Amino acid sequence: YPEWASEELKKKTEEHPCYTADGHKNARMHIPVAPKCNIQCNYCNRLYDCVNESRPGVTSGILTPEAAAKKYSIVKEKIENLKVVGIAGPGDALANFEETKKSIELIKEKDPDVIICLSTNGLMLPDYAEEIIALGINHVTVTLNSIDPKIGAKIYEFVNYKGKILRGEEGARVLQENQLKGIEYLTKNGVLCKINIVLVKGVNDHHIPEVVKKVRELGAFMTNIMPLIPAAGTVFENMPLVSKKELNELRNKCSITMKQMYHCQQCRADAIGQLTQDRSLEFRGTGEEKFE
Ligand code: CLF
Ligand code: SF4
Secondary structure, three states: OOOOOOHHHHHHHHHOOOOOHHHHHOEEEEOOOEOOOOEEEOOOOOOOOOOOOOOOOOOOOOOOHHHHHHHHHHHHHHOOOEEEEEEOOEOOHHHHHHHHHHHHHHHHHHOOOOEEEEEEOOOOHHHHHHHHHHOOOOEEEEEOOOOOHHHHHHHEEEEEEOOEEEEHHHHHHHHHHHHHHHHHHHHHOOOEEEEEEEEOOOOOOOOHHHHHHHHHHOOOOEEEEEEOOOOOOOOOOOOOOOOHHHHHHHHHHHHOOOOEOOOOOOOOOOOEEOOOOOOHHHHOOOOOHHHO
16 A cells, blocks of 8 residues: 555455455445546447446446436445445546536435545546545546557547547547546545556557556556457457456566556446446346436
8 A cells, every 4th residue: 555545545445346356245336327438449339338447248327416326325225245336437437527426425425434436538637636536535447558649549549638639649648648647646645546458469568567667656556457358340349359368467467566456357337246246237227217
């Protein structure tokens, strides 16, 4: 843990199923309140949940903040080891900041002890980092695939920065500058940042150790190198699959630099339960009747 981490933060983090392998017995609930996205990753076809933090497969229904809070109460009654509420799409948590913020406020009113976890592509972090901290959020995941605009240009089709469409290296540069600035600000202000990195073989594989070094310098807590899932209909649909062996070799190599996550399940934006046991179907429709 960083020197500044309080005992309370350490305790919360030990309970977080993603931040420690030991937390796996605890459950997390993702609330799909963030449909819009402000970038276009070449591995995402928008029909599915945000691939940065989830696997393509089935799109989750969107909840209003009120419906999400209602659903939280219902789920909390049934799953007593529910410790974390995460906002991980299906688009970007910060591209829907009003909904994200409202949901957090409503859920915290019901349960002040719940750990709130955000996942974002980081484009809007410089604008919202202060508010994230004011909301009492201690765990933020940023998906950061490259710190070289030449490589970033191969991963992102465009970046929509405050209404302006930026392509190629220009877009990748703005995105990475904001991501790095945001990570630094958060880590200096009491937030444990986890960095998700999508491993795209032939594009950023050799570059990843450099990304890990950079985020360590900025004070990030751990990195989670995730394999690309080549989804149909995306620019990367024919990209090669990465074997578990290759993935773990890279994670092992990077573990010399900083703490690595080995147990990521590439969850859906509406996942509920322990990481290995998604119970979202059981709760489908719960609390959202009026809104669908
Ligand atoms: Fe959700 Fe992500 Fe928070 Fe975990 S998931 S927002 S940090 S509570 Fe966890 Fe799922 Fe992997 Fe994400 S296993 S995809 S790392
Ligand atoms: Fe898709 Fe997520 Fe990338 Fe947005 S940030 S384009 S939702 S993978």
